[in-house]
Amino acid sequence: MPFNIIVLIKQIVDIDLLKTDPSTGSPQVNNLPMRLENLSKNAIEEAVRIREKHGGKIYGICFGTEKSTSAMKEAYAMGVDEGFVITGYQGNDPSRTAKVLAEKIRTIPHDIILMGNQSAESYTGILPGRISRILGEPLLSNGVKIELQDGKAKVTMAMESENVTAEAPCPVIISVTQEINEPRLPPVMQILQAGKKKINVESTTVQGRTDLKVLSNLAPKSERKKIIFEDPEKGIPEIVKAIKEAMK
Amino acid sequence: MKALVFSDMDDHTIQLLSYFSGMMDTDCVTSGHKAAQIAEFCAGTVYSLKNQFFPDTISSVIADLHKKNAYDYLVIGSTAVGRDVAGILGEELGIDVASEITEFRIDGDSCVTKRFFYGGKTVIEESSKSRILTVMPGISEPKKSTKPGNVVEITGPDSRISLVNRENKSAGAVDLEKAGIIVSVGRGIGNKENIEKIRPLAEAVRGEIAGSRPICLDYHWLSEDRQVGLSGKKVKPKMYIALGISGQIQHIAGMRGSKVVVAINKDKSAPIFEEADYGIVGDIFQVVPKIVDLLKQ
Ligand SMILES: Cc1cc2nc3c(=O)[nH]c(=O)nc-3n(C[C@H](O)[C@H](O)[C@H](O)COP(=O)(O)OP(=O)(O)OC[C@H]3O[C@@H](n4cnc5c(N)ncnc54)[C@H](O)[C@@H]3O)c2cc1C
Numbered sequence: 423m424p425f426n427i428i429v430l431i432k433q434i435v436d437i438d439l440l441k442t443d444p445s446t447g448s449p450q451v452n453n454l455p456m457r458l459e460n461l462s463k464n465a466i467e468e469a470v471r472i473r474e475k476h477g478g479k480i481y482g483i484c485f486g487t488e489k490s491t492s493a494m495k496e497a498y499a500m501g502v503d504e505g506f507v508i509t510g511y512q513g514n515d516p517s518r519t520a521k522v523l524a525e526k527i528r529t530i531p532h533d534i535i536l537m538g539n540q541s542a543e544s545y546t547g548i549l550p551g552r553i554s555r556i557l558g559e560p561l562l563s564n565g566v567k568i569e570l571q572d573g574k575a576k577v578t579m580a581m582e583s584e585n586v587t588a589e590a591p592c593p594v595i596i597s598v599t600q601e602i603n604e605p606r607l608p609p610v611m612q613i614l615q616a617g618k619k620k621i622n623v624e625s626t627t628v629q630g631r632t633d634l635k636v637l638s639n640l641a642p643k644s645e646r647k648k649i650i651f652e653d654p655e656k657g658i659p660e661i662v663k664a665i666k667e668a669m670k
Numbered sequence: 671m672k673a674l675v676f677s678d679m680d681d682h683t684i685q686l687l688s689y690f691s692g693m694m695d696t697d698c699v700t701s702g703h704k705a706a707q708i709a710e711f712c713a714g715t716v717y718s719l720k721n722q723f724f725p726d727t728i729s730s731v732i733a734d735l736h737k738k739n740a741y742d743y744l745v746i747g748s749t750a751v752g753r754d755v756a757g758i759l760g761e762e763l764g765i766d767v768a769s770e771i772t773e774f775r776i777d778g779d780s781c782v783t784k785r786f787f788y789g790g791k792t793v794i795e796e797s798s799k800s801r802i803l804t805v806m807p808g809i810s811e812p813k814k815s816t817k818p819g820n821v822v823e824i825t826g827p828d829s830r831i832s833l834v835n836r837e838n839k840s841a842g843a844v845d846l847e848k849a850g851i852i853v854s855v856g857r858g859i860g861n862k863e864n865i866e867k868i869r870p871l872a873e874a875v876r877g878e879i880a881g882s883r884p885i886c887l888d889y890h891w892l893s894e895d896r897q898v899g900l901s902g903k904k905v906k907p908k909m910y911i912a913l914g915i916s917g918q919i920q921h922i923a924g925m926r927g928s929k930v931v932v933a934i935n936k937d938k939s940a941p942i943f944e945e946a947d948y949g950i951v952g953d954i955f956q957v958v959p960k961i962v963d964l965l966k967q
Pocket residue numbers: 460541542855856857858859881882883884885897898899900901902903913914915916917918919920921924934935936937940952953954955
């Protein structure tokens with residue numbers, strides 16, 4: 423039985439390249455390239471694997487900005503069939519993001535919604551619960567393994583101290599962890615083809631919250647001594663001294 | 671003020687109760703096994719859910735209690751289950767959520783919270799009217815309440831998902847948060863057998879062995895409860911010894927609270943040296959045995 427899948431795709435600034443100012447601690451986000459958020463990639467990969475096995479169609483939805491078409495192209499290259507970019511994202515506001523995404527999801531008949539459990543940059547992790555409640559679809563979260571059969575999804579969910587396997591009838595929302603798969607690197611041909619494919623760009627009227635004020639956003643101060651020995655013979659006695667001190 | 675606290679991890683529930691009881695009255699919902707023990711930390715009522723642990727059930731129980739008791743804050747432990755519960759509750763009750771917080775204070779009719787941002791590279795301080803919080807583990811030491819609370823057993827509605835299997839992870843009794851010295855290994859260790867080569871160091875310093883995420887989660891060379899980092903344990907030992915760990919920011923987020931940091935890495939430009947008090951540029955398999963020898967002298 424084929425499955426229609428919706429993948430929720432977030433675009434973020436490339437946090438691996440992000441530097442913070444050594445004197446002020448402020449993050450230097452201007453001019454940083456944008457890329458697919460890590461867990462969104464795992465979600466796309468899982469969608470593609472499901473389609474390879476069972477057939478079906480993969481829709482991608484990204485709530486972002488005009489610039490997010492580049493993320494959708496990456497998603498196309500990985501195997502997403504049809505993408506929607508909704509513009510108007512103004513920063514991390516999960517209640518707004520959930521409403522915007524749910525509004526779009528409602529217009530697409532689907533069996534499964536795939537998303538990351540916690541995005542790599544903002545790390546809020548409450549979107550899966552919110553979307554599940556808005557749409558009234560059951561949530562199987564933190565998936566490390568997904569099996570599909572007879573219109574049901576069976577998911578092994580990684581909790582802190584145990585793995586819990588549970589199932590629910592489709593349509594169902596599944597959030598995935600980083601461990602579920604290794605996202606593919608698409609071949610050049612696929613990247614070139616993806617560049618030509620149409621992306622649907624839409625906008626939203628959903629308003630964000632107004633009570634939230636950012637007081638500061640800075641790198642934590644590091645007061646480490648940074649005494650680095652390039653000659654181990656010199657460093658070892660110093661470190662042994664420090665260890666003995668710590669053992670007291 | 672009044673708060674309702676929930677975590678599916680008993681230790682975490684106790685930490686949350688200890689932290690928030692200083693600021694407000696607390697009740698608590700627990701889906702764990704230690705309701706009686708938790709009551710020693712909660713002056714109000716401990717609502718004990720038996721054999722029900724899926725997020726939809728738990729959030730429905732919390733929403734009902736909130737409608738009855740009008741809590742000022744719903745405090746949820748940030749775990750896999752807790753984050754889902756908070757998300758569902760946020761929509762159910764139309765209340766905003768401050769997520770993954772590590773600090774909290776009340777400021778008039780708002781609250782001020784701190785949490786990591788940009789994957790751990792920054793700490794963001796926000797003021798908001800959020801009334802649901804997800805709180806990271808490690809926010810406080812356990813502190814018993816002056817008077818113990820009473821335990822009430824409750825049942826929630828059935829979950830919409832059905833259980834197939836539960837499997838305990840090979841979690842030992844390791845308590846990294848309490849370790850005085852932690853010897854932590856990264857991918858530089860090479861393979862599982864090599865962990866034995868650094869064990870003499872852990873023994874000599876009477877420390878615990880921990881690891882980076884790939885070591886614990888991807889390769890399972892160490893059990894998952896030994897993972898340090900943004901998505902693992904947040905540790906604050908007197909000394910943290912990082913062996914063959916590059917020092918990616920998600921790892922740093924878990925060990926930043928360490929008093930003294932020692933790093934050994936063969937790559938001079940590894941970012942871990944930016945976060946170290948003492949560093950040696952060298953091969954762990956050559957350096958570690960020499961440290962052990964000298965320690966024994
Ligand atoms: C959402 C998210 C959450 C994450 N959470 C965590 C987390 O909680 N904890 C965590 O650790 N990671 C986490 N990560 C992963 C993190 O980004 C890094 O991938 C990980 O920390 C790297 O582990 P490592 O330092 O062991 O490996 P590597 O980065 O591969 O580093 C290995 C190091 O060993 C050195 N080395 C090799 N051989 C030797 C030798 N013989 N002697 C000395 N040095 C040697 C190398 O120079 C290198 O610096 C997370 C990532 C994401 C996206």
